[in-house]
Amino acid sequence: MQKPIGLICAVVLALSAAVNAQASTLEQLVRAYAEQRDFSGVVLVARDGQPIYQAAFGMAQPAWKVAVTDDSVFRIGSLSKPLTATLVMRLAEIGRLNLDETVATYLPAAYAGTDAGKITVRQLLAHTSGLADLPSRYTDPFWSKDARRHYTPKEFASEWIPGALASEPGIWRYNNNGYYLLGMIVEAATGKSYAENMKQYIFAPAGMQDSGVFDGRTIIAKLAQGTVQADDGTRLMPPYIDPSVSYSAAGLYSTALDLVRFDAALAGGRLLNQTSQRDMFTNRGKGYGYGWEVEDWAVRKDAPLPVVLHTGSVPGYQSIFVRSLSDHVAIVILDNAWQGATVVAMARDIADLVHGKAVALPRRSLQAALGPILFREGLDAMRAAYIRLGVRESTMYDVSESALNAFGYSLLRKGQPEAAIQVFRWNAEAYPLSHNVHDSLAEALLASGDREGARAGYARVLALDPGNRHATEELEKLRHTPP
Structure with a gap:
């Protein structure tokens, strides 16, 4: 039955008012983070792929007093892992690689006959490989010396991803080297570079026009300069790390809008079918699936909110991407001031606010x-x-x-x-x-x-x-x- 035009208009106006009121409240919250915590970056909140709030704060190029804008580009660090995992799952869907095959199958010259060679692609995705990993703290000498060198993927694996394991496979332990090997496996399975595969199977189908693999040489329009805070409170350039060290584990750059496009493409089945997505979002240990943290957030009175998310950190930049699987809300925060605690706290507060939970303004x-x-x-x-x-x-x-x-x-x-x-x-x-x-x-x-x-x-x-x-x-x- 066709509804009367007047009733339809009233419903549309009511929905519009609700969205505007919510955005106004988000504006108050996010602006408080900018004023009280010196947040510098972009915040984008979307529902069903459509932005309901977007704002930019701080300086993209502090030396030139160029402000961050909604379309500023940021390095996203380990937020690259969900995209790498989605690429691997897509290649498995179309038969280009097998999740149950081993590292040695795809990289025999480097790992045949080693314990690392027996690890499966699934174990790499789930952080249950037992591989030796890079130092987790940037104060380790590796980051100030060896990480400044440029490597080909083969060279890096040869020097820093040994065939001997650091722990028994099957035990969860966050592992950047595992995702580095996934990039190499993608290249071995397809005969194309990791960057070409990302463009063909992820960026292009999702309409992500401003995303890519950061190489440190290509001039990227609207790239925000990352900074770090010195002990005396001033802002400095971040310590240099060669981009080849990040590769498929933490090497991507993107915009907030591109990541919402990625969210919409996933939700719409344009990147992976529902079976692959369920596989990817299943908790494999310690609240982690394949490339995504899998959690329940207590933002509603009736039931927890199932979310998948990931953070990203590389000197000068911090990011978080949260996807609510039940009501299709996406939260993207990209920061160029390396403020990890601030970015995570803001994402939590935004999720609470969007779902009707009272939130105190940050101090x-x-x-x-x-x-x-x-x-x-x-x-x-x-x-x-x-x-x-x-x-x-x-x-x-x-x-x-x-x-x-x-x-x-x-x-x-x-x-x-x-x-x-x-x-x-x-x-x-x-x-x-x-x-x-x-x-x-x-x-x-x-x-x-x-x-x-x-x-x-x-x-x-x-x-x-x-x-x-x-x-x-x-x-x-x-x-x-x-x-």
């Missing part, structure tokens, strides 16, 4: 306020500033348990255990019943050489959480390790 980062003071004036000055700012009673700064913990670990990684201990002590004072806070404090005390303090800290953890395995193991080590 200023305590780390951003106190870190430069520590660098310029020392630990005593940081302590004084903490008191002077009235941080614990302030509503201006984020003094959540997770924020303080992240601040403390950042200092610990930078080789400042005394400052880290102070931050963890502030956290323990604010959240005395949190076993995790006391665990972090004990770890920092141990790193500083205070074994008795560490022992007391881990004992406190067990008092709060008697079954805590980590604290039990650390106390056992302290008992049997000489001072």
